[in-house]
Amino acid sequence: MSHSFTLDGQETAFVPGQTIMEAAQAAGVYIPHLCHNPDYAPHGSCRVCLVGVGRRQVSACTTRVMEGMEVDNASESVQANRRAVLQMLFAEGNHICPACERSGNCQLQAVAYYTGMLAPHYPPFFPRRPVDASHPDFIIDFGRCILCELCVRASRDHDGKRVFAISGRGLASHLVIDSPSGLLGDSCFAAADRAAHVCPTGAILPKHKGFERPIGERLYDREPISKVGDLRAHEDEVD
Amino acid sequence: MGGPSVSEVQGFVTESLGLRGRAPEHLLQHLIAVQQRFGWVPPAAVEALSAALDVTRTQVRAAIAFYAFLHDRPRGDFDILFSDNITDRMLGNQRLLGLLAEQLGMGTDATRADGRVTLGLTSCTGMCDQGPALLVNGRAVTALTPQRIDRIADLVGQGVPLERWPGEYFRVEDNLRRRGLLLSNPVTDGAGLRKLVDLGVEPALADLERSGLRGRGGAGFTTALKWKFCREAPDGDRYVVCNADEGEPGTFKDRVLLTGYADLVIEGMTICAAVVGARRGFIYLRGEYAYLLPHLESVLARRRAEGLLGESILGKIGFDFEIAVHLGAGAYICGEETALIESLEGRRGVTRKRAPYPVIAGYKDRPTVVNNVETFLAAARVVQWGGYWFRGEGTDQSAGSKILSVSGDCARPGIYEYPFGTPVHRVLTDCGAERTQALQISGASGTTLTPADFDRIIAFEDLSTAGSFMIFDHSRDMFDMVQNFAAFFAHESCGFCTPCRVGGSLLHNLVEKVAAGQASEHDLGELRQIGGVMRLASYCGLGNTAPNHILNTLDKFPDIYQRRLRSAEYTPSFDLDGALAEARALAGRDDAAAHIADLSPEDQSETEEAAV
Numbered sequence A: 001m002s003h004s005f006t007l008d009g010q011e012t013a014f015v016p017g018q019t020i021m022e023a024a025q026a027a028g029v030y031i032p033h034l035c036h037n038p039d040y041a042p043h044g045s046c047r048v049c050l051v052g053v054g055r056r057q058v059s060a061c062t063t064r065v066m067e068g069m070e071v072d073n074a075s076e077s078v079q080a081n082r083r084a085v086l087q088m089l090f091a092e093g094n095h096i097c098p099a100c101e102r103s104g105n106c107q108l109q110a111v112a113y114y115t116g117m118l119a120p121h122y123p124p125f126f127p128r129r130p131v132d133a134s135h136p137d138f139i140i141d142f143g144r145c146i147l148c149e150l151c152v153r154a155s156r157d158h159d160g161k162r163v164f165a166i167s168g169r170g171l172a173s174h175l176v177i178d179s180p181s182g183l184l185g186d187s188c189f190a191a192a193d194r195a196a197h198v199c200p201t202g203a204i205l206p207k208h209k210g211f212e213r214p215i216g217e218r219l220y221d222r223e224p225i226s227k228v229g230d231l232r233a234h235e236d237e238v239d
Numbered sequence B: 001m002g003g004p005s006v007s008e009v010q011g012f013v014t015e016s017l018g019l020r021g022r023a024p025e026h027l028l029q030h031l032i033a034v035q036q037r038f039g040w041v042p043p044a045a046v047e048a049l050s051a052a053l054d055v056t057r058t059q060v061r062a063a064i065a066f067y068a069f070l071h072d073r074p075r076g077d078f079d080i081l082f083s084d085n086i087t088d089r090m091l092g093n094q095r096l097l098g099l100l101a102e103q104l105g106m107g108t109d110a111t112r113a114d115g116r117v118t119l120g121l122t123s124c125t126g127m128c129d130q131g132p133a134l135l136v137n138g139r140a141v142t143a144l145t146p147q148r149i150d151r152i153a154d155l156v157g158q159g160v161p162l163e164r165w166p167g168e169y170f171r172v173e174d175n176l177r178r179r180g181l182l183l184s185n186p187v188t189d190g191a192g193l194r195k196l197v198d199l200g201v202e203p204a205l206a207d208l209e210r211s212g213l214r215g216r217g218g219a220g221f222t223t224a225l226k227w228k229f230c231r232e233a234p235d236g237d238r239y240v241v242c243n244a245d246e247g248e249p250g251t252f253k254d255r256v257l258l259t260g261y262a263d264l265v266i267e268g269m270t271i272c273a274a275v276v277g278a279r280r281g282f283i284y285l286r287g288e289y290a291y292l293l294p295h296l297e298s299v300l301a302r303r304r305a306e307g308l309l310g311e312s313i314l315g316k317i318g319f320d321f322e323i324a325v326h327l328g329a330g331a332y333i334c335g336e337e338t339a340l341i342e343s344l345e346g347r348r349g350v351t352r353k354r355a356p357y358p359v360i361a362g363y364k365d366r367p368t369v370v371n372n373v374e375t376f377l378a379a380a381r382v383v384q385w386g387g388y389w390f391r392g393e394g395t396d397q398s399a400g401s402k403i404l405s406v407s408g409d410c411a412r413p414g415i416y417e418y419p420f421g422t423p424v425h426r427v428l429t430d431c432g433a434e435r436t437q438a439l440q441i442s443g444a445s446g447t448t449l450t451p452a453d454f455d456r457i458i459a460f461e462d463l464s465t466a467g468s469f470m471i472f473d474h475s476r477d478m479f480d481m482v483q484n485f486a487a488f489f490a491h492e493s494c495g496f497c498t499p500c501r502v503g504g505s506l507l508h509n510l511v512e513k514v515a516a517g518q519a520s521e522h523d524l525g526e527l528r529q530i531g532g533v534m535r536l537a538s539y540c541g542l543g544n545t546a547p548n549h550i551l552n553t554l555d556k557f558p559d560i561y562q563r564r565l566r567s568a569e570y571t572p573s574f575d576l577d578g579a580l581a582e583a584r585a586l587a588g589r590d591d592a593a594a595h596i597a598d599l600s601p602e603d604q605s606e607t608e609e610a611a612v
Helices: A020-026 A076-092 A107-114 A150-158 A231-238 B006-020 B024-038 B043-053 B057-066 B086-090 B093-104 B146-157 B191-199 B201-211 B223-232 B253-260 B262-276 B287-305 B337-344 B373-385 B387-391 B424-430 B478-492 B498-515 B521-537 B541-545 B548-556 B558-562 B581-587 B601-611
Strands: A003-007 A010-014 A050-053 A056-059 A070-072 A138-141 A164-167 A174-177 A204-206 B078-083 B117-122 B134-136 B139-141 B176-178 B239-244 B280-285 B322-327 B368-372 B401-408 B414-419 B436-441 B447-449 B468-473
Touching: A003 A020, A010 A020, A050 A076, A056 B521, A076 A107, A076 B498, A076 B521, A150 A164, A164 B057, A174 B057, B006 B024, B006 B043, B024 B043, B024 B057, B024 B322, B043 B057, B078 B093, B078 B146, B086 B093, B086 B401, B086 B468, B086 B478, B093 B117, B093 B146, B139 B287, B191 B201, B191 B262, B191 B373, B201 B223, B201 B262, B201 B373, B201 B387, B223 B262, B223 B368, B223 B373, B239 B262, B239 B337, B239 B373, B253 B262, B253 B287, B253 B373, B253 B401, B262 B280, B262 B287, B262 B322, B262 B368, B262 B373, B280 B287, B280 B337, B287 B322, B337 B368, B368 B373, B373 B387, B414 B424, B424 B436, B436 B478, B447 B548, B478 B498, B478 B548, B478 B558, B498 B521, B498 B541, B521 B541, B521 B548, B548 B558
Parallel strands: A003 A070, B078 B117, B176 B414, B239 B280, B239 B368, B280 B322, B401 B468
Antiparallel strands: A003 A010, A050 A056, A050 A070, A138 A204, A164 A174, B078 B134, B134 B139, B401 B414, B436 B447, B436 B468
8 A cells, every 4th residue: 555645735655654744755755954864864963954843844865755744844933934944054053154165065055045045134153163183194174163063963874983973952052073172183083984974064074175176166055955965975075 | 269289189089989880981970079079179189080980081171161060260268049930030139139248248249359259040940939048158048038148148258167057947848738639648658669569560560550640840751651661771780860960940849749748759769670670770859959868868767777778679689779869069950860961971961962862871871760759659659559540530531649949929838739720719718919011930941921911721732831830920021031931941951962051152142132122023033033043953852842931922922022123124233332441441532522422312313313
């Protein structure tokens, strides 16, 4: 017996147990997201994948599809809330796209464009977070971290290392590194770790290369993220 | 000022490991013990705990940074935190803090250079009916007056240890003003439990169903259903958790229940254990109530001795149930049941994804019933006296009674128990509230009511409440409440999801902008917009309800905002003159020409005309 739900008015098939995100992806429908990565357990923290279900808005990555469910992935009210969430992320960190090596290959930037965000909107917090350049192969710019915990999850669940964790609470929440000095160079982090390649922003970057492909010709400069998908599918080009 | 030696710290940690256990979930309890012993958590303790418990040192540090009562650097020998709920402010806590700081020759948020004393503020400590209150090294001091502050300054100045402070400072009154269905009789001799053992679990569950009892923490989920779900979950360990993390500003009924009715609460937990088949339970007690720990431990010990707890309860083979008390360490979010479970497991109190709900996957991913203190108390009586007895009071959808914590502007603050369906004005009359301007019901996350609402009733179908009932008379500026709550929610957001983490601070900053007289009509629109996003998009109830007080007061008390606005349609969020401060410092200038004048809109238009 086949199961179906309605996605933006379209009858869509799903397999019981699938989340809205999984069912939409299987049907070729893009739902914007940042903390979601199918290699790891759903997280639900960034709130970018909001979809309307009845009078509520839920995160598509953590909500299971039910038979006959009506999901709104396209209305202006849904898109406006996603945009507001992205504007909050931009206000929280230091996201200066023109000066960032990841510009054009950045999911945060690409998803912001997708939701129609063209200006930062909220007053920026300008956090003072020092860069960690202690590792021979990688650099961490904490100012660009959006607390999606993908590196935390990749290091713990895939690499078996627990290099990263989130500390503090509220707006003072921040990424920390497990080493005696708190520096990446002092930890067991390695360039071959999955954790080195899952960051959706420019917070974790490889050293010794930069601007190999000019801004304007990069992945999301050429095609929107809704067409080409996450960095995960384009690692050769990006790393 | 020499800190403890490494060997001293290591010795204490070793002792604590023997006492509390060596599993990762014991981390938080060890950290609290270390904090209490040394006044902070020294690096040697971080290393020792990380090595012994199989958690990374980063996880240990992250937990310390999360909980407000844990510190990674030394605090003063006397660590004094003034409770800073709006009700404490209405009773003058800020003035008293200023007074104490002055007498001690220090700032209001600082540690004195000699390391003798630290002063600061903390979220509501649950003493709203006998405030202003403070915590000194975790112990509650109530009913503060200028005289008491003078005396405390002397005691601190002379370094008198807490054990030799006057006992009356630490006295906490019950202030039980109105006893109803549950409070009229504190006595239990285990009758409910006996009935359960004699008749079996099915009749008890049937009585619970008949009673219509719903959770008293605010959400109102049917208790019998929750217990049934847990009971029917696949085989294996189950847990019963009593949520005594009463953090909602203005709530203090659980403190009174755990003081005078602990036996009944524990009996309710034990009955629940029999129904769902649990062998272990926890009371998660908020850190502010740590002074209740010895009392609770003694009640647990007595019940063990009486055969009402432990192995083969009331002689029934296989009916084994043990309860441990776990302390919180200053985190409002841990009142949310999934965050509470994370905290019980020793981690930062960050909410979990739901579903699965705790009844399916809770503590250690096993089926877990989490209920409020008042719910367990009611359940014990329901099983003892029957579902109809309970059903006889209240409304169709809200059976039984509700225990309220009444504070603020009234003659008789304290605990009041009413049948559900009681109108708000009845409570106001009984507690001696006069010239009431507003009522904040169900705490900072609740609803702001005006006199037009006072005919509404306390019930799940109308005014659903966890019991906080804060009264404001006409002398109050309701904006003080908004400022207090906005700061509270920015401080208490766990930081997991974007809307609550960032939105809460954006709201706080905007409220401060209004307070400073710098805001415009545009900013009020922003408050509504951000509040709307938080309501819809946040991950858990904390974020969903955090903007309520702002959205409510924008509608019901627009004047408190309007009269603070600058007349302009839009004022920038940045301070142009302030931005030049660094340049002035570098140039060594501070004359008038080095400043940009603060132009009022009228001046601005004149300048523009002049320029034309």
